[in-house]
């Protein structure tokens with residue numbers, strides 16, 4: 001993470017703490033909490049903030065000293081199972097994230113000089129995560145171990161009057177959180193296992209689809225999403241399918257169907273739902289990617305936005321698909337995660353499935369704004385659909401890559417298309433060339 005950005009972020013967090021200090025005079029700028037937010041444990045600080053734990057911890061340090069076992073950035077960035085991290089960052093799993101972090105904090109002062117020696121077999125300390133205890137031990141060679149698994153690599157890294165921080169080499173996971181994760185994952189894989197059926201013919205190539213390769217259920221795909229994308233009108237030719245590209249553990253097709261149904265029920269997104277149902281190649285592609293373990297965030301323009309599309313913008317062959325591909329982000333983002341990142345970093349660029357174009361996002365009016373200038377759109381209906389693999393976020397404009405708006409944007413006011421069936425007709429010219437996977441014939 002960029003040092004400068006983080007510096008600014010820390011200033012903000014320090015400011016938040018400082019403002020709270022007025023409310024709670026017991027927490028002062030010399031607190032171990034302030035030190036944590038200002039330390040090199042930036043990933044941990046960020047998680048503490050995401051977990052909305054600052055207030056809890058402020059209260060804790062007014063009552064007693066605390067000892068924080070801080071996994072270093074390496075442990076939280078690279079050594080962590082991406083699936084587990086995704087689980088923790090899902091808003092509905094906030095409690096698990098909180099428990100995980102609180103498990104790293106002992107409500108007492110245990111400096112390295114108070115650490116049990118090697119002859120003491122077991123010293124368990126209560127943690128701030130209710131009913132969870134951390135054993136502190138020492139090896140024969142005098143190395144300090146916490147939780148039975150993690151070496152203390154920087155004992156007494158930060159010392160303050162109300163507590164201290166020990167740097168540790170790996171994350172400590174309390175059993176309850178591990179169980180929550182396993183439960184969620186096995187539920188997901190039970191409901192996502194596809195029956196082994198007859199060979200499937202790829203409607204695009206008219207060739208047999210490759211049989212699934214062996215890979216553990218739930219493992220993230222090996223290849224970047226662009227390698228898995230079928231070549232389309234707007235895309236660079238996809239490389240030949242590589243090893244590990246074809247494992248199917250998730251029923252992507254029904255997840256795509258589900259979210260289209262949700263869009264229809266939600267109301268105000270009928271145009272987009274139509275496109276997805278009828279542009280079968282697009283929906284198939286999305287279903288295929290999700291089946292293979294990729295995740296997607298759909299920025300869904302609402303009906304009003306779609307109605308503003310001009311004939312010009314739709315007339316090129318493949319234009320509707322290109323427009324839609326620009327609204328697909330190969331990441332799983334929720335309103336909360338996007339809002340948090342734009343608030344933290346100011347401007348964030350998300351990759352889209354329309355290579356190489358990115359979509360810019362920034363904070364505006366307490367919401368997330370995508371694109372820039374006239375071509376921008378606000379996050380309008382957050383989290384219309386979120387299932388852990390597909391996230392649908394309603395927006396109030398149709399987005400175009402920046403370079404393109406400069407070239408093709410009409411200088412005069414665009415003539416909005418009046419008859420919507422006519423527009424659908426145009427969209428369908430492309431979609432109907434391909435056999436309907438969802439059983440719709442054109």
Ligand SMILES: *[C@@H]1O[C@H](CO)[C@@H](O)[C@H](O)[C@H]1NC(C)=O
Nearest residue numbers: 061062063064065109161162
């Ligand atoms: C924290 O520990 C220090 C040193 O042991 C002690 O002086 C102080 O009173 C403790 N603070 C709290 C809030 O218990």
Ligand SMILES: *[C@@H]1O[C@H](CO)[C@@H](O)[C@H](O)[C@H]1NC(C)=O
Nearest residue numbers: 273274277278424428440442
């Ligand atoms: C898809 O296209 C057909 C024919 O153009 C249309 O009748 C149908 O309503 C469209 N799909 C949806 C979900 O509306």
